[in-house]
Amino acid sequence: MIKSPILQSLVSSRDDITHNQEAVNTFRGKEQEILYLLKRCNDVDEFKQIHARFIKLSFLCSSSFSASSVLAKCAHSGWDNSMNYAASIFRGFDDPCTFDFNTMIRGYVNETCFEEALCVYSEMIERGIEPDHFTYPFLLKACTRLKSIREGKQIHGHVFKLGLDDDVFVQNSLISMYGRCGEMELSSAVFEKLEFKTAASWSSMVSARAAMGMWSECLMLFREMCREKDLKVEESGLVSALSACANTGALNLGRSIHGFLLRNISKLNIAVHTSLVDMYVKCGCLEKALHIFKKMESRNNLTYSAMISGLALHGEGEAALRMFSEMIQEGLESDHVVYVSVLNACSHSGLVKEGRQVFKEMLKEGKVEPTAEHYGCLVDLLGRAGLLEEALETIHSMPIEQNDVVWRSFLSSCRVHQNVELGQIAARELLKLASHNTGDYLLISNMYSQAGMWDDVARARTEIATKGLKQTPGFSIVEVKGKTHRFVSQDRSHPRCKEIYKMLNQMEWQLKFE
Template identity: 85%
Template sequence: MIKAAPVLQSLLATRDDVVHNPAEVNSFRAKEQECLYLLKKCKNIEELKQVHARFIKLSLFCSSPFSASSVLATCAHSGWENSMHYAASIFKGIDDPCTFDYNTMIRGYVNETSFEEALCVYTEMIEEGIDSDNFTYPCLLKACTRLKSIGEGKQIHGHVFKLGLEADVFVQNSLINMYGRCGEMALSSAVFEKLECKTAASWSSMVSARAGMGMWSECLNLFREMCSGTDLKAEESGMVSALSACANTGALNLGMSIHGFLLRNISKLNIAVQTSLVDMYTKCGCLDKALEVFKKMETRNNLTYSAMISGLALHGEGEAALRLFSEMIEEGLESDHVVYVSVLNACSQSGLVKEGRRVFGEMLKEGKVEPTAEHYGCLVDLLGRAGLLEEALETIESMPIKQNDVVWRSLLSSCRVHQNVELGKIAARELLKLNSHNPGDYLVISNMYAQAQMWEDVAGARTEMANKGLKQTPGFSMVEVKGKTHRFVSQDRFHPQCKEIYKMLHQMEWQLKFEGYSPDVTQILLNVDEKEKRERLKGHSQKVAIAFALLYTPPGSIIRIARNLRMCSDCHTYTKKISMVYEREIVVRDR
């Protein structure tokens, strides 16, 4: 007679339906049911190993495919440490693994983020001639998505087509997401359009894919289309993506509408949604609202603190960001790579050099987070903004890791601001050595030379940029009016209300003359006369956006503008004075 080990005896003791009839206990079915019961009670890998051994001793593992598959599935989906390593050994012990067993292994590896192993299991499945089904492909396509393996993803799409699984909505949603996240927007849209029955998950896949690629306007357009053109309710994943889009476009009204919908329809918001709300409110200029959401959260993780710290930094509350960082440590959460970047950026944006040096030093001393080029870039930016350019250069040269474009770009930007052409040339030379294909780098170099009136060097930088086929990303400003986001570029003449906007601009400039405003023509880094410089300044995208908002928003309401580039000092002065003249609070979020 086989006696249970102490662990198994304790598990059996909790069972209230154990059969005590000896004849029945010895029956195959009763033994299998008892072992399956034990399997469900396993709380760690050690208990599972003992139950697995019991299955083998009772000859259940080799004679009952259901038992073998159950042991494998319990282990692979448990999430215990090293569970997939043991699951692989269980899988090898199964004489004839079926489709379910292969699917279990694929899903387990994907859940463990071992995406390459998941694809290898699928390859073995094909080689062994095992039929795949509609449960095989969602996890496989997720693996391709995370690996950005578009080639493998297309091959898998071919298998889906051959097997006639194109009508399966779960497979199709996975294809939409895979193509979108890998940058193949046309293919993603093509799969979506072919769907006869589009579900909330289908729309969420489209919305999330656009958000993942930074296509914020397209993301919001799709989200609005789903909300207004269908009877479907967006999933939480789609709402998180929409909130990210709201944060990056300054679409506060839509973000608040989503928040309201969540409160009305979901009793308890998960931590990812709440963190997205914090991020959205801070980036849309509502720091008080972000703090309100943050303080009401029952649990917070590193990403939540990082979002709030970054939000405080964005609003110039560097000291408050540091206090929050200390609070996070006191709560027992450990700082990670992302949190340190947020804290160092907070110090940088608020000019807290001493505190930034201390935080960076503590990170090195603790040794729990390996400093990356991004951390050193933050430190260089901190020193550079404070005008400590020599120290910033020494920091780069003494880095224990390989120098990259991030650190040299930070130094170059600071050299332009402080008009230190000598050090700026060093930063530019090192940056171009790295074969930079970022058009912004050439523009900063060009602008640095233009400030020093070194026009031949300006021409050289612009020529090199053109020879490499690099195109300048135009600066733009976005403002939300009546629930719709309007985007303006410099000297914009394409808006339907163009005439009214430029009349308003003329009126604004007239009013500012009485406030002592004089355009800072040094911000126009072109070799043109002063009159031309004044005209160019007048049509900066931020000023055009403010004029439009003054015309079409209620008196006394807050104007919120989001920019893709940092504003110039003239726009800063202009906006400050317009705010006072028209008695309107104006919030501008730049890069």
């Protein structure tokens, strides 16, 4: 029983056709109509049935154009297993053209099957099909995601040989590929050679630095970009810059970008809003972040995880849990990042019961596979609350590999709660996993010194010295009234150092009292 009107129309067209020239002519006339219907079809089963009819009819006469269109429709549909089906169509082609190879590469990249995309490209080269300027942006994206710099460089060579190195899309893809693979000099070299630097070229440079966590370089480039005349600054570059502001505490610049966005873009999209929320939250303006969040027309998981982790950062664990409930009520499904944010919020607000419950529900639902991050949060939650035995049991119950972070978190809790016996277990496991980490030896040494075990302190310190390890002091940055202040651990160089440490002592005392 065929319910679909589209299929009914096709069946009647097939019934009319007989194996003669008249039928062929009829089909030729129908071909465009079939392609039109195929393009409009939104359902995988419907597509498969139409495709089956298409095959039956097309042995009479089919243009490679039609076949390529069918393949493209399938490869870019986003349906479940669409690429498997697309591959079966593709394998049926005797002489796939450049467009067909591009379709397959693009399809695989969109489905995050990057290695498959590279394999299709290899086959393309082996079969002597010449790539074009559409091939490389997709392919370079695959290299970027795989961090395959070796393949990326080889492909750059092909681009050069084929004379496609003057295509602006290919150039920008190269900038992005090199930048995100950590090859900043090569990325800049491609950028500097550009005859016309477009908004996307700048954006590729800025966002690659943001993706690598090079926040100050990112902002430097962003400022340079803003000085360019006749350049229409687009949202993507601004989003990366906002991310850099968030991570460096550059509130003033973040505010300016927000102002620029409001003045120049009529309707801000969800990504821009999310980065604004994140920027305000990380720069200390929780209320402003909440205001933007509440005014948003629609929100997704990324928006919620930014807001939930923001609330956690500000010590608002219960509000973070309420936000999580709202997200579920809004019909969104929690993903692994949101769970990390929620568990983290519980951990930092001492919400042990709630955190346990969230973790239990996550396992019960089974939609999100627990990762080391989730276990890390749970161990941290239990450890901070002094439930060291339960934290240790949690580590032992992990169905995945225990990593250094989990043991470090547990060790830290053992130190805080002065349990040297369990701390020694953690220290042993940690040193097995991550050697040459100065911070770990210091953590171990501090634990022993608190317990007055001076021989063990000396052993840990000797270990640091004999291994020649050096510790980079940690720091935090805050911007107050347009001025950036950096607080480096143990730093005494500030002119008002005495007052700062007096205030810190006072705060510590008050916290202990509370």
